[in-house]
Amino acid sequence: MKMKKVASLFLTACIGASALAGCSTGNGDKSADGETTIEFWAAPNPTQQVYWKEMAKEFEKENPKINVKVSPIKESPTSEASIQSAIAGKSAPTMSENINRGFAAQLAESKALVPLNEIDGWEKLLKNRNMTDTIKTWKFSDDNQYVMPIYSNPMLFGWRIDVLKEIGVNEIPQTYSEVLDATQKLKEKYPDKYLWAKGDLADPTAWKRWFDFFMLYDAASGGNNFIEGDKFVAEDKAGVEVLKFMDDLRKEKALLTKQATDPFESALGIFTDLGPWTFSYWEEKFPEMKYNENFGLSLPPVPDGTEVKNINTFADTKGIVVYASATEEERKAAMEFMNFVYSNPENDLKWLETTKLPPARDDLSTNESFKAFFDKNPVLKPYAEAVPNAIPSIDNAKYNELQTHIGRYAVNPVVKGEVDPEKGWNEMKKAIKEELKK
């Protein structure tokens, strides 16, 4: 009888122990022989995994006392949710990449990140990578730097220049009235085509505003901030002009706000936001898409009368963060690893070749190391040139709620013709201000 009791207790304990063991993950630390292990979560796509594993291997050769364990960020259901769960479960890595500024602001507000400027070696890193100017726009409202930007994608608009030529437009339109003029010609010749065929225009999901509203707003406002700290500082005139531009396109029946499959590639729409990641995809799926033959790239159109040189645009940027749970040794080791990777431009070139994402450096379009690459990939040159004028996302911890308001009160109802641009702007402003007060 006693034996049975012992056996049942043992069985229960085993089940419990294995259940709990399944929930744990090992964390990097300093072992007895003086070695430090840091855990690095990289973006789950194969190219970035390969890049970071290679970097870790090379770094370990030169720094035998530091081990870098590279593993993919789980994306179930999203990478942000996985990171949040890891922090809550006290199993956060030492550092991770693929972090945008808005999410970094959420993490920083919760004291989950280490200010990188407080770790020795930060200044050296900025100098060695030649990114002292680029990093300025990355400063958070508390004057700290929480993210080491890896790449900065200035978002550009793609135009179907073959269709433009067919309708008698030989230059890519740069101002709103030029766009409207091209639109009228398009609808005259091709009533079933649209200028901008993008279902996301009618979707309030926060991140979708980066690729429509913010591109146009950054261009129209000359890069004026939207939110500063807890203050709404957006330029009313620019905001209303952007919404009015969208409304004018709607009136011309030039916006398709239903979901469509490959609308730009099939020329159903002749204007769309394009990031450099598109081109590798096109090489495989749409080899017929040829730069300067059937499509061209441009900075966002601007209101009439605006200077068309040095136009600002939204920067889709992501970078590396170090988590507050990391020990002093791990923080130091993380900085050493970053310094190793970024003190050599060849590593940024390797990144560029592997991912096609422009490294966040001041000298991207002037450094000889990158020249040959851009000569070979002319489609990426406009992106490199736009890096200095690219504006990263807002750094408010409530960026999700705030950007949802932009969609819900302004962009979505305007493109559906449900609200006047000025009224939409004011309603959005009111909702954002209330959210910021909470």
Added chain:
Amino acid sequence: MKKTNGTGWLFASPYLLYGIVFFAIPLIWSMYLSFTDWNLISPVYYFKGFDNFIEAVKHPGVQAAFFVTFKFMAAFVPMVIVSSLAVALVIHGLPRFKGLFLIGFFLPYLASGVVSSLIVKGLLSHNSAFNVLLRNIGIEIDWLSTPLSALLVVAAIIAWKFTGYYALILTAGFEGINKDVYEAAAIDGVTSSQRFWKITLPLLYPALFTVLILSIGVSFGIFTEVYQLTGGGPNYATNTWQMEIFKQAFTNLSAGYASAVAIIASVVTFASIFVIRKLLEMWGKRNGWV
């Protein structure tokens, strides 16, 4: 007797342990969280009393989730009952290979919601062959941006997924009906309509009751299809409880508030299922089916 109890507890212990680790502890933890403003990662957080609950009740997303669930139920339950009943009737009438056909209809249940949603998204896109065909005959529907059609599309995908599973239960119900009853009815000269309404349906009622309760339960747990297809839009028209909880917990990082929404959702779910179940039992009893 004591010996029997010990063995019983031993065999039940894995499930009990599972229940404690994955249900009881998270439930208590969630209740605790719902009274705080914690985001799960901040070292500092405050107790908010019932503020999260009050805020949630006033929030348009939560209000929408409440009504959307019942709208889904109104669309999904009849759809899935009719389709699974039809499948079960056809399979029951087959002379052979019943199992094979049942497996075939059961397969969508095993399919990933993400995959089926993406297929439907492609099928309903503006330039799909299906929509081009519709436009050619003068019909233009913005499937996922119109509140009613978006809701019906999601309900239809889920109905397609569950039809085979429920047909399996209903087929078992059909197979359980004694053939002698039909033979006696035939001798009495009943029509086929009378046969269905007066014999089949009452005798199938226990299986049908199970399917009804299960499908009502499904209406309260819709997430993947909505997340993939509509994101809860347009204008909260497909915003389910799970969608709202996900947005608040993992997008806005408001775990405390999301826990309050989850608790409200569970209370609404339990209360609704309890009431509907009682009504169905009463209905069955009144007709002499149970």
